Structure formats: C-alpha cells, structure tokens
Amino acid sequence: MAVLIVRRLGSLAVTLLLLSVIVFGVTQVLPGNVAQMILGPYSTPETQQALEKNLKLDEPAWQQYRDWLTHFVRGDWGTSLRLGQQIRPILLLRLQNSAYLALSSLIGVVFFGIGLGILAGIRQNRPTDHLIALFAFLGISIPAFVSGSLLIILFGGGVWNLLPGSGYRSPTEDVRGWLTRLVLPTITLMLLLLAYVIRMTRSSIIEVLTTNYIRAARLKGASERDVILRHALRNALLPTVTVIAINIGFMLGSVVIIEQIFAYPGIGSLILFAVSNRDLPLLQASVMVIGIVTGLANLVADVLYMYLNPRIRYR
Amino acid sequence: MTVSMSQSPSSLDPAFGINGPEYSITSWIYDNLVQMGPDLQLKPMVATEWKANEDASVWTFKLRNDVFFTNGRQLVADDVIFSIMRILNKDTGSPGRTGLGPIQTVEAPDPQTAVFKLASPYSDFPLELTQRWGRVVPKEAAADLKTKPVGSGPYMLAEYTPGAQVRVVRNDKHWDKNAGLVDEITLRTFPDEVAELTALRNGDTQIMFDVPSSSYDQAKKIDGVTITEVASGTWVPMIMRVDTKPFDNPKVREAIKYCMDRPQFVSTVLLGKGTVANDNNVPPSHPFVWKAEPRKQDIAKAKALLAEAGMPNGFEFEVVAAKDRSVRADTAVTIQQMVKAAGIKFNVKTIDYDTYIAQVYKKGPLYIGYWAMRPTLDSQITPFFSTGGSFNEYAYSNPKLDDTLAKARAELDTEKRKALYQQAQQILTEEGPVVIPYFLNSTSAYRNQVVGFQAHPLGYFDLRYVSLKK
Numbered sequence: 001m002a003v004l005i006v007r008r009l010g011s012l013a014v015t016l017l018l019l020s021v022i023v024f025g026v027t028q029v030l031p032g033n034v035a036q037m038i039l040g041p042y043s044t045p046e047t048q049q050a051l052e053k054n055l056k057l058d059e060p061a062w063q064q065y066r067d068w069l070t071h072f073v074r075g076d077w078g079t080s081l082r083l084g085q086q087i088r089p090i091l092l093l094r095l096q097n098s099a100y101l102a103l104s105s106l107i108g109v110v111f112f113g114i115g116l117g118i119l120a121g122i123r124q125n126r127p128t129d130h131l132i133a134l135f136a137f138l139g140i141s142i143p144a145f146v147s148g149s150l151l152i153i154l155f156g157g158g159v160w161n162l163l164p165g166s167g168y169r170s171p172t173e174d175v176r177g178w179l180t181r182l183v184l185p186t187i188t189l190m191l192l193l194l195a196y197v198i199r200m201t202r203s204s205i206i207e208v209l210t211t212n213y214i215r216a217a218r219l220k221g222a223s224e225r226d227v228i229l230r231h232a233l234r235n236a237l238l239p240t241v242t243v244i245a246i247n248i249g250f251m252l253g254s255v256v257i258i259e260q261i262f263a264y265p266g267i268g269s270l271i272l273f274a275v276s277n278r279d280l281p282l283l284q285a286s287v288m289v290i291g292i293v294t295g296l297a298n299l300v301a302d303v304l305y306m307y308l309n310p311r312i313r314y315r
Numbered sequence: 316m317t318v319s320m321s322q323s324p325s326s327l328d329p330a331f332g333i334n335g336p337e338y339s340i341t342s343w344i345y346d347n348l349v350q351m352g353p354d355l356q357l358k359p360m361v362a363t364e365w366k367a368n369e370d371a372s373v374w375t376f377k378l379r380n381d382v383f384f385t386n387g388r389q390l391v392a393d394d395v396i397f398s399i400m401r402i403l404n405k406d407t408g409s410p411g412r413t414g415l416g417p418i419q420t421v422e423a424p425d426p427q428t429a430v431f432k433l434a435s436p437y438s439d440f441p442l443e444l445t446q447r448w449g450r451v452v453p454k455e456a457a458a459d460l461k462t463k464p465v466g467s468g469p470y471m472l473a474e475y476t477p478g479a480q481v482r483v484v485r486n487d488k489h490w491d492k493n494a495g496l497v498d499e500i501t502l503r504t505f506p507d508e509v510a511e512l513t514a515l516r517n518g519d520t521q522i523m524f525d526v527p528s529s530s531y532d533q534a535k536k537i538d539g540v541t542i543t544e545v546a547s548g549t550w551v552p553m554i555m556r557v558d559t560k561p562f563d564n565p566k567v568r569e570a571i572k573y574c575m576d577r578p579q580f581v582s583t584v585l586l587g588k589g590t591v592a593n594d595n596n597v598p599p600s601h602p603f604v605w606k607a608e609p610r611k612q613d614i615a616k617a618k619a620l621l622a623e624a625g626m627p628n629g630f631e632f633e634v635v636a637a638k639d640r641s642v643r644a645d646t647a648v649t650i651q652q653m654v655k656a657a658g659i660k661f662n663v664k665t666i667d668y669d670t671y672i673a674q675v676y677k678k679g680p681l682y683i684g685y686w687a688m689r690p691t692l693d694s695q696i697t698p699f700f701s702t703g704g705s706f707n708e709y710a711y712s713n714p715k716l717d718d719t720l721a722k723a724r725a726e727l728d729t730e731k732r733k734a735l736y737q738q739a740q741q742i743l744t745e746e747g748p749v750v751i752p753y754f755l756n757s758t759s760a761y762r763n764q765v766v767g768f769q770a771h772p773l774g775y776f777d778l779r780y781v782s783l784k785k
Contacts, residue, residue, distance in 0.1 A: 036672060038325075039410040040333030041686075044705050051408040082325050083477060084461045090477055149509045156510075157517030164519065166510045167503060168479050260506040265479040269506070273478065277325075278669075 005299065012295040019291045020072075020284060024065050027280050033057075034081050034278035055081055068284060078281040082273075087285045091270065095289060097168065098266035101258075102251040104182050105189040106244065113194050114233075114240060117201025121236075122228065124206055132198060140195035148188040148261040156184060166263040185262045189255055196243050204236035238309055245301025249294030316497045316765070316783055318522040318776075319511050323478050323504035328460040329450040330402055330409040335524065336481075336502060338447050339776045343483050343500065345450035345466035348376055348395065348429070349441050351690060353545060353771045355601060357441055361390065361451060361467070362429075371436040371727050378427045381490045384453045384467050392423030397454045399431075411448030413705065414694070416440050436725035438732060439691040446690055469495025469779055479504060496767075496782035515540060515760060521783070522761040522768060524776050528586040534760045543770040546590040547757035548598040548688025548695065551646050553634065553750040558710040559680035561630055565746055570620035572750055574654045576612040580752045584645045588756040595743035596686070596695060598754045600772050603692060603733045605740035617657040629658025635682040636663060637671035642755070643683040650750070677708045684708065688773045692736050693724050700743060709748035716742045 034057065035048040052058050056067075071078060077087040120132040139147075156165025163184055169177035208214060209232060217231045218224075256268030267286060274283035320336050329341040348362040362376040382390040399421050402411045417434040424430060433440060443449070456465035464472050469491065470483035482501045489495050503520065505511035512530050514520045516537050526534050526542065535542055555562040555571070562568055577591040590599050593609040621629060634650070636643040644665050651661040666675070675682050689695040697720050698704040702712040716739060723735035743749070757770045764784040771777070 030669065033673075038331070038333075039408070043410050044413055047405075047408070047410070047412055050405050054406070054408050084326050084328070084331070085477070093476075094478075145507075149507070152510055152513050157513045157519070161517050165513045165517070166505060166507075167514075167519070168476070261510055263479070263503065263505045263507065263510055265476065269478060 005303070008299050008302070012292075012299070015295065016288060016291050020069065020288055021065070023284055023287050024061070024068075024280070027278065027283060028061050030278070034280065037277045037279075038082055064280075068281065072285065072288065077285040080274075080279055080282045082277040082279045082282070087282055091267070091282075091285055091289060094265060094267040094270045094286075095252075095293070097264065098252050098255075098259075098268065100171075100178075100182060101185055101189065101255070101264065101266060102248065104186045105193070105251055106248075108186055108190040109193050109197055109244065112190065113197025114201050114237070116194070117198040117240075118205055118228065118233070118236075120198060121202040121205030121209070124202075129202075132202075136195035136198045139191035142191070144188055144192060144255070144257045145261055147191055148185070148258055151184045151188060152261070166261075168263070168265050181262075181264075185258050185264050188258050188261075189251065193247055193251070196247070197240055200239045200243050201236055204239055205232060208232045208235045234308060238305060241301060241305055241308065245298055245304075248297035248301070249290065252293060252297075253290040316499070316522070316778075316781075317501045317503060317520045318524060318778070319503050319505050319514060319520040320524045321505055321508070321511065324481060324502075325477075326461040327464045327472065327475065327481070329447045329452065330407060330411065331461070332447045333410050335774060335776065336504070338774075339524070339778070340481055340483070340502060341447050341450055341464075341466075342468070342775070342777050342779065343470040344464045344468045344472060345452065346382065346390070346468050347449045347451065348378070348444050349449075350777075351442060351445040351773070351775070353769045355772060357445070365441055367438070367440075367727060369727075371438045371440070371725055372433045374431045374433070374440055376429045376431070376441075378429060379490060380427055382467050383488055383490070384456075384465055385471050385486060385488070386453065386456065386465050388453060388455075390451060390453075390467050391426040392429040393426070394451050394453060395429040396421045396423055397457075398451045399449075401452070401457065402448045409448065411446065414443070414446060415448055416443040416694075437693065438723075438725060438727050439693055442691045443694070470500060473499065491779075494779040496780065497778070500778060515762070518762065521765050522759065522778075524759050525774075526758040526760050528588045528758075531586065531588060531758065537760075539763050540760050541763055542758065542760050543768065544588065544756045544758040545770040545772050546598050546600045546754050547770075547772045547774060548596065548601070549755040549757070549774070550592065550596045550598075550686055550688075550751050551642055551753070551755070552596070552684045552686070553646070553650060554679070554682050554684055554708045555748050555750070556680040556708070556710050557748045561624065561626065561632075562680065562748070564624045566620045566624040567626070568748060569745075570617040570624070570657060571654060571659070572610055573613045573617040573620065574657050574659070575610070575650070575750060575752050576653055577609055577752045579653075580646070580649055584642065584649055585753060585755065588758055589753045590756070592751045592753050593740075593744050594747060594749060594751050595740040596699070596749075596751055597692060597736070597740050598688065598772060601692070603736045605737040605744075607741070607744070610744070612653070614656045617654075621657060621659075627658075629654075629660065631660040631662070632681055633662045633664055635671065635675050635679055636665050637668045637675070637683070638665050639668035639671075640685055643685060646752070647683050650752075677706075690773065693720070696720060696736075696739060696743075697724070700747065700749075711748045713742065713746065 035051040080087050116132050120129045123129050152165040155162045164181050167181055171178040217227050256272050259266040259269040271286045322334050322336055324336040346361045350358050350360045361378055361382050365376040367374050401407055402409045416437050419434045420432045422430045453465055469489045471486045473484045474482040480503045484499045485495045508530055515523045555568055557563050572594055581589045591609045597604050634647050636647040647663045651663055698706040701717050701720055719735055719739045723732050726732040757774050759770045761768050767781045
C-alpha cells in the first residue's frame with residue numbers, strides 16, 4: 001500500500017509539472033498584456049513598456065518560467081503583478097474559504113445524497129422514488145446562477161429575510177455570521193451534485209439488494225434496518241465515493257459562479273481575477289494549488305475505496 | 316455605514332489606482348490640495364487658496380497648518396512635492412504620470428506653500444490635482460502604501476480583505492470637523508447585480524454606488540431608498556478613422572451623424588438613464604457646454620450628403636464592439652439599424668476586450684469606444700482630438716481645433732475660456748470624426764437615513780461629508 005501511495009505521488013508531481021507548463025504557455029499566447037491592465041486605459045505605450053521592464057516581463061518566456069518554478073517549489077509563490085502583494089497569504093486565505101464551502105457542501109451531499117439515494121432505492125418505483133428523482137433532476141438542470149439568485153431572493157431578504165444573501169465573515173471573528181453566510185452558497189452547490197450521488201446510491205442499493213449475500217442476511221434473521229445499514233450500504237458506497245472524489249476538484253476550484261453571486265471570496269474568483277488581469281504569477285500559483293489539492297483528494301479517495309473494498313487492489 | 320460596488324480595489328495606494336473603488340477608498344484615507352464637488356466647481360481642501368502668474372504657467376498654493384498624517388507627523392509642502400514627484404517618476408510606474416498636467420517642478424519656498432511650475436500655460440491646472448494621483452502621501456510610509464495606507468484624511472484603514480471588503484474607521488484627529496461624520500465605513504464588493512440589490516433592499520448596505528439600468532426600476536421601488544442621478548460625462552463614441560475610406564470624406568461622416576435618432580438611444584440603449592449628446596464629448600452638466608440644439612435625425616439629408624460624396628447607394632462596413640461592456644454592442648446594433656435607412660450597411664462584430672485592446676483600439680477604422688469623464692475640459696478634449704494626441708484614435712488633425720484648444724488652455728479669463736471651449740465643441744460637432752449620440756447617467760441609490768450623498772458627473776463617490784440620521 002505504501003509503495004502504491006509513493007508511486008501515485010510521483011505521478012502527481014509529473015502531472016503538476018505538465019500543468020504548470022501548459023498554463024504558462026497558454027497565457028503567453030493570449031492577447032492583452034498585464035501592464036495595460038495595471039495602468040488602465042489612459043496609459044501610454046511608454047509607461048506600459050517601463051512597467052513591463054520593471055516587472056521583468058521583457059525577459060524570454062522560458063527564463064520567466066524557470067525563475068518562477070524554482071521559487072514555487074521552495075514555497076515562494078511570488079508577488080501578484082496586479083495587487084502588488086505576496087501571493088501566498090492571499091491564496092491560502094482564499095483556499096481556506098473555498099475549503100469551508102466545499103466541506104460543508106460535501107457533508108450535505110453525503111448525508112442528503114446517500115440518505116435520499118437509499119430511500120429511493122428501497123422504495124424503488126414507488127411515489128417516493130419518483131419524487132426524489134424529480135428533485136434530483138431539477139437540482140442538476142437548473143444552472144447555479146439561477147438557483148443561487150432564487151435562493152437569495154427567497155431567503156436572503158427578497159421574500160423572507162432569514163439568512164444573509166452574501167458576503168463573508170471570518171470564523172475567528174464571528175462564528176454565527178460565518179455559518180449563516182455559508183448556508184445559501186452551500187445549498188446552491190449541493191443542488192448541483194446531489195443528483196449524481198442520489199442516482200449512484202440508488203442504483204447500487206437496488207443492485208446490492210438482489211444479491212445472494214443480502215438474501216442470506218435476511219434469512220439469517222437480521223432486521224431490515226440492519227440489512228440496509230450494515231450490509232448493503234458498505235457495498236453501495238463504493239461508486240458513490242468515486243463520484244464524490246471526482247467532484248472535489250470541482251467543488252474547490254470551479255464554483256466561481258456561486259462565488260460571484262454570493263460575493264464569497266473563494267479561490268475560483270481569485271483565478272477569474274488573475275485571468276482577467278493577465279496576472280500570471282497569481283494564476284500559476286492558484287492553478288498549481290488547485291492541482292495539488294485535487295490530486296491529493298483523488299489519492300485519498302482511492303485509498304478510501306481500497307479500504308472499503310478489500311477485494312480491489314491495484315498493481 | 317456599509318456601501319457596495321461591483322468591483323474591488325486592487326491596491327490601496329493612490330499612485331496605482333484606476334478603478335472606482337480605488338478612487339473612493341483613497342478619498343476617505345487621504346487629502347488632496349483641492350477638491351471638485353458634484354457641481355464641478357473647485358473647492359479648497361488642504362490648500363486654502365491658490366493663484367497663477369500672468370500666463371498660468373506657475374501656480375502657487377497656500378496650505379493649512381493643522382493637517383496631520385495618522386502617524387503623527389504634520390503635512391507640509393515637502394510632502395506635496397514628494398507625492399507629486401512620485402507620480403511623475405517613470406520608475407514608479409504610475410498610471411497617473413501623464414494625467415496631472417504638464418508639471419515640470421514642484422517647490423516649497425516655505426512649509427505652507429507649494430509652487431508648481433508647468434511646462435506650458437494651463438488655466439485649469441488645479442482641477443487636475445483633484446484626481447486620485449493628487450493625494451498627499453507621507454514619504455516614510457510610501458513603500459507599504461499598497462496595504463498599509465497612512466493618510467491625513469477623515470478616515471483610517473481598519474481592515475482590508477482583498478476582493479471582498481475594505482473597512483475604515485473615523486480619524487478623530489482630522490482637521491475638518493465637517494468631514495468624517497460616520498464611525499466606520501465598509502466597502503463591500505458584489506460581482507453579482509441581484510445580490511447587490513438585495514443587500515440594499517434588506518438594509519445590509521446603505522449605499523449602492525452604481526445602479527445599472529437593468530436594476531433601476533427595482534431599486535426605485537424599494538421602500539426607504541432614494542435614487543440620485545446626474546448626467547455624467549461618460550461617453551460612448553463610434554470612432555471613424557479619417558485616414559480610411561470612406562470616412563476620410565467629411566460629408567460621409569456628417570451623413571452618418573444625420574442618421575442618428577439621439578433620443579431613441581437614450582430610451583432604448585440606456586432605458587432612459589442618459590442624456591442626448593451632439594457628437595462632442597462635453598456633457599450638458601458642464602458649465603462650459605455649448606448650448607446648441609442636438610442634431611435631429613434627417614435621413615433625406617443623410618442620403619443627399621452620401622450622394623454628394625459619390626455613394627448614392629450607401630456602402631458596407633464592419634463595426635467592432637468589445638464585449639467588456641454590453642453598452643458597446645447595444646450602441647453598435649442601434650447605429651446599425653439607424654443607418655440602414657440611408658443605404659449604409661454596418662455589420663456588427665463583437666470581440667473580447669483583450670483582442671480589442673491589442674488589435675482594434677487606435678488601429679481599427681470603425682469601432683465603439685467607452686470613456687469616463689476627465690476633470691478638465693482640456694484633458695477631456697485635447698488628448699483625443701488634437702493632432703498627435705495620446706488618445707487620438709481617429710488620426711484626426713484639424714489645425715483650427717488645435718489652435719482653439721491651445722488658446723483655451725492658457726486663457727485665464729473664465730468667460731473667454733468658456734467661449735473658446737464652446738468654439739471647440741462646435742468644430743467637433745460639425746466636422747469632427749466621431750459620432751457621440753448620448754452621455755450615460757451616473758446613478759446611485761441610498762437608504763433614506765443617509766444624509767449628504769449625491770451622484771457625481773465624474774463618478775467620484777466621496778463620502779467625506781456624508782452622515783447618517785439617527
């Protein structure tokens with residue numbers, strides 16, 4: 001098992017290296033330049049050139065890449081061209097915010113997804129099943145900017161003023177403010193993923209319930225509750241774990257729409273800002289960090305999968 | 316008090332500011348020598364009085380002696396020198412380097428006097444100092460101003476979360492007892508319009524700085540909220556490069572101008588939130604505006620002009636609009652519809668902003684621009700329309716206009732200056748290379764307990780004198 005993990009970490013490193021080259025290459029090819037972005041529309045070409053020289057942007061691309069890489073691996077993630085500040089503290093703070101959102105959504109998706117999936121599975125083809133399927137379908141077909149805005153209008157002060165519609169509070173300063181501000185974005189994010197988990201869980205439950213081993217458990221005299229929760233669930237969870245793991249990267253880095261709607265300062269918005277402003281150091285660092293976290297999350301998911309199912313082993 | 320904007324500041328250093336939030340926040344933390352209110356009139360701030368020599372090339376400002384930075388040190392004329400030279404210094408890389416006027420040197424004959432020597436006469440020079448780059452900063456704190464501002468203004472920084480919010484608290488040692496009337500102000504960034512409006516609706520925010528036309532009606536309906544709007548000088552031109560056929564022929568340019576149904580632009584594109592313009596970029600709210608009746612749509616005249624230019628059946632051309640602001644494409648499509656009647660076929664092409672900046676801006680023959688208003692008429696007109704101006708996208712060169720602008724710039728007598736600028740506007744309207752059908756309004760919304768807040772034609776959102784009713 002340990003050898004496997006080490007090997008996986010090795011291939012993760014190679015993947016990340018490739019990722020960094022691709023991101024760097026793409027931004028070099030895009031039109032527009034950061035000096036123009038920093039100095040604004042009223043700047044003259046001479047001022048822009050002076051700034052580019054200042055920021056070492058006139059050096060050849062491979063040299064800029066090499067400088068960046070050597071610093072990054074040592075923990076120096078550079079300075080944001082647009083913000084003029086150290087990238088690491090900003091990036092880590094944004095990552096933390098995104099992690100809170102991803103984690104709370106994950107918990108929600110696991111509980112509601114698996115719970116509703118089980119319910120749909122054991123009541124297969126009955127009204128409950130259809131209702132849950134409809135709900136899941138709606139969740140996945142309504143785009144985040146619609147569901148998010150609807151939630152704000154309904155609960156964030158338009159119709160009922162129950163929850164803050166937006167913003168950010170640090171948990172160390174104001175726990176209640178932090179939690180209440182997490183609710184609506186979490187629900188929005190959950191809705192996008194619930195369908196997968198519900199469907200996967202439902203199918204696995206249905207399939208598992210027809211196996212001999214479940215029949216044996218029933219014949220043994222185990223209560224229906226035990227049959228479901230102790231015997232069936234463990235097997236049904238396997239594909240669900242995979243689905244959840246695949247979505248960790250998405251939940252962390254791609255929820256920029258939700259972040260924009262709820263004015264939630266996450267890492268997705270930071271990447272959007274970096275791209276819009278051609279802030280290459282910020283973009284590189286952010287993408288690498290998401291790559292690292294996604295890679296590690298997938299590794300953890302695989303290990304978890306192997307733990308849940310001792311029959312599976314990778315070569 | 317909490318206020319909202321759709322963008323966030325990239326840095327708190329006034330030398331590097333270019334967007335709205337950066338203007339606002341630095342205006343609370345720092346002082347300028349002079350200020351410009353919504354009536355576009357110059358008023359004192361750190362400077363109590365100012366005067367020019369006979370040809371407006373040397374300006375002397377007298378400073379207050381009771382202004383202190385938050386680090387305890389008194390603000391003196393040397394600080395003014397430092398702040399201005401910092402902006403002018405190439406190595407700083409400030410966008411304001413060419414934005415403060417032709418300053419050659421700044422001197423301090425005594426701690427309460429600052430003398431600006433200009434490279435050429437400039438009668439409106441003090442107005443340039445009202446911009447963000449005119450804010451006075453202390454030399455000892457200059458290295459960290461991006462995140463640790465030290466100013467002499469009515470507020471001080473309390474908290475800065477990049478991309479989310481900025482919070483300032485009152486500076487009790489501020490010299491002006493009529494400024495800094497609120498305990499603390501928080502500026503929050505809302506990228507999404509719905510969320511921003513909802514926050515205003517339920518009282519999470521008290522001022523929404525910029526109300527886009529799509530939210531106007533909803534904002535108006537909110538109980539306890541008032542709208543304030545003013546004709547700003549933000550102009551959306553259609554650039555016609557005069558070195559490219561057929562726009563090199565003034566009759567063709569005039570024909571296109573006659574196709575414009577200006578009130579229609581205001582009602583369709585701006586949903587009523589704008590004012591009609593007359594193909595020059597001086598807004599109706601400016602004291603020096605040329606009060607002529609805007610050109611009315613006259614398709615027959617347009618056709619006749621085209622025939623005189625040798626194109627009785629019109630012509631076809633591509634007009635480019637960048638996607639960063641929807642108003643560009645909306646304007647392009649509206650123009651397209653209006654010129655159809657005269658036989659002109661415009662094909663609208665939308666491209667992303669970066670490609671526009673790289674390939675179209677200052678290069679393309681026909682495209683839609685977007686410019687905010689500048690503090691002086693000279694910086695509003697000259698860089699765009701004078702021969703060789705730094706923003707002359709039109710390749711336009713009119714010696715008569717150049718001459719009028721140069722005279723106006725040096726003219727100290729207000730009435731004479733007004734007449735000269737009115738002449739310049741007339742030249743632009745009649746022979747100029749640009750179609751300017753409207754000016755946008757600057758619209759804000761605030762809750763009724765806010766006192767003293769008003770929309771500003773330059774989009775300056777100054778909360779210095781704003782207070783809250785108990």
